[in-house]
Amino acid sequence: MGQTRRHFVKTSAKAxxxxxxxxxxxxxxxxxxxxxxxxSGYSSESxxxxxxxxxxxxxxxxxxxxxxxxxxxxxxxxxxxRPPFYHDYFDRVEHLVGDxxxxxxxxxxxxxxxxxxxxxxxxxxxxxxxGLLANRADRYLYVSSISAYxxxxxxxxxxxxxxxxxxxxxxxxxTGATYGGRKALCEQAAQEAFGEDAIxxxxxxxxGPGDNTDRWTYWPIRIDQGGEVLAPNSPSDPVQNIDARDLxxxxxxLVEEPGHxxxxxxxxxxxPATFGEMLEGVRIALDSDATFTWVSTKFxxxxxxxxxxxxxxxxxxxxxxxxxxxxxxxxxIQHGLTFRPLSDTARDTLAxxxxxSEERRAEPQAGLPAELEAQVLAAxxxxx
Ligand SMILES: NC(=O)c1ccc[n+]([C@@H]2O[C@H](COP(=O)([O-])OP(=O)(O)OC[C@H]3O[C@@H](n4cnc5c(N)ncnc54)[C@H](OP(=O)(O)O)[C@@H]3O)[C@@H](O)[C@H]2O)c1
Numbered sequence: 001m002g003q004t005r006r007h008f009v010k011t012s013a014k015a016x017x018x019x020x021x022x023x024x025x026x027x028x029x030x031x032x033x034x035x036x037x038x039x040s041g042y043s044s045e046s047x048x049x050x051x052x053x054x055x056x057x058x059x060x061x062x063x064x065x066x067x068x069x070x071x072x073x074x075x076x077x078x079x080x081x082r083p084p085f086y087h088d089y090f091d092r093v094e095h096l097v098g099d100x101x102x103x104x105x106x107x108x109x110x111x112x113x114x115x116x117x118x119x120x121x122x123x124x125x126x127x128x129x130x131g132l133l134a135n136r137a138d139r140y141l142y143v144s145s146i147s148a149y150x151x152x153x154x155x156x157x158x159x160x161x162x163x164x165x166x167x168x169x170x171x172x173x174x175t176g177a178t179y180g181g182r183k184a185l186c187e188q189a190a191q192e193a194f195g196e197d198a199i200x201x202x203x204x205x206x207x208g209p210g211d212n213t214d215r216w217t218y219w220p221i222r223i224d225q226g227g228e229v230l231a232p233n234s235p236s237d238p239v240q241n242i243d244a245r246d247l248x249x250x251x252x253x254l255v256e257e258p259g260h261x262x263x264x265x266x267x268x269x270x271x272p273a274t275f276g277e278m279l280e281g282v283r284i285a286l287d288s289d290a291t292f293t294w295v296s297t298k299f300x301x302x303x304x305x306x307x308x309x310x311x312x313x314x315x316x317x318x319x320x321x322x323x324x325x326x327x328x329x330x331x332x333i334q335h336g337l338t339f340r341p342l343s344d345t346a347r348d349t350l351a352x353x354x355x356x357s358e359e360r361r362a363e364p365q366a367g368l369p370a371e372l373e374a375q376v377l378a379a380x381x382x383x384x
Contacts, residue, residue, distance in 0.1 A: 046072060047255070048112045048114075049066050049072070049113065049252070050073075050074045050110070050114070050116070050133070051076070051118060052076050052115065052118060052119050053076070053117070053119030054093070055083045056083075056212060057244060058251075059075070059083070059248075060084065060085060060210060061245050062116060062248040062251060063083075063086065063089050064086045065248060067089055074093065074094040074095075075094070076096040076106060076107060078099050084210050085210060085352075100119060100122075100128075104129060110136065111137065113139070113256075114139040114141065116141045116255060117143060121179060121182050121183060122186070123182060123185035125186070130192075133193075139198075140194040141199040141201060141255050144186060145179070145180070145202055146203065146265065146267065146327060147183055148164060148187060149161050149162070152320060152322060153323065155322060156326060156328045157326075157328060158330075159264065164180035164183075164184050166181035166185070169181075199254055199261055199263075200263040200264070202265050203247055203266045204240045204241055204266070204327065205242070205313050207241045207349065208352075211349070212365075214365040214366045215308075215313060216349070217364075218367030218368070220286060220350040221364070223290045224350055225288075226288050226289045229279070229293070230293055230305075230373045231275065231292040232295070232297070233294060233297045233316065235277075235294060237275045237276075237317050238274060238275070239273055239274065239277075240327065240329075241268065241313055242266055243340055246268065246338060247266055247337075250266070250336060254335065263331075264331050264335065265329050269339050278313075279292055280292075281346070285343035285344075295380050299380060303372075305376060
């Protein structure tokens, strides 16, 4: 169904004032929004935004920012995951309960200006929800991933690089091996239903307060502890990542108005950055006495240190992966993506981590265990 029909349905629904349990918040002139990332003085008409997901990591940041900008927000989840923060905001959200696997009844009625699909990595889920909503929403933003690409054999890859392909396109196996191919097919399903009103966002590693994977969080935690820190390979290795708040806030701005249909790599910073600059930036932000010992890729591998899971946000920049942490972000920047300073991300991530329970902090999901770090640093010194 084309844009005209979707626009007509939206206008009619607005005129009838129908919006579930939320009253209209009316037009707004946006006041300041904390967390940064918003051009000052920006104002927009209140929009109705449906988030498929909303309660784990990027969702809460989207919810907060959208409500702060005066939008009306519905979220669709199974009702199992409790948002990690911003609890008061969720009292102001319409909560539709169902299951993308087999129960979309709660999505059968209602009209929205925009849908943001955070929670799908299975193409059928996008096909079903985007198909169901195509006549009742103007725009559909699908959260894909940099993982959707077939390879990273070039530096500065733009959005038209070849995508991963699955041997079995019907697979719903939730494994890392099929993740990229499934994300690529999810993108296609969103585009089939929404055409030029589909917005595909391919984030790189998402970092910052609320990250349930503890990946980038490892660096502020470790650097804050101080002392000799094992660092991967070389300070000149490339790095990219994006603060969840920069990403989430930009997504809300993208869906506020028409004209942003298309596909965007979404990572940062704006200019190429090195691992050395990142670790040193975190060190300065946290006023830490940490020093960095750069251990070669070969030595790490021989001593059981794994890229990404131990050395988080790092992989060897070579061969088919040379461009993994060096993709082009110019399209996203042209469409309004902004970046807060690394120092804010470092401080806020550590502050958030320190609010978690002692039990949770005792069991980080990623990063280099202290004993392994000490062992390999000692071996590296004696090999020198
Ligand atoms: N983390 C990264 O570095 C990274 C990088 C690139 C791309 N991405 C993509 O970014 C997105 C991240 O999403 P997020 O977790 O932060 O999103 P979110 O919107 O904060 O949370 C997703 C929510 O979806 C709900 N959900 C899960 N299964 C569901 C089902 N079967 N039916 C209905 N709802 C369901 C869960 O709530 P309930 O449990 O209550 O249902 C969950 O809280 C993903 O698409 C991921 O592939 C992540």
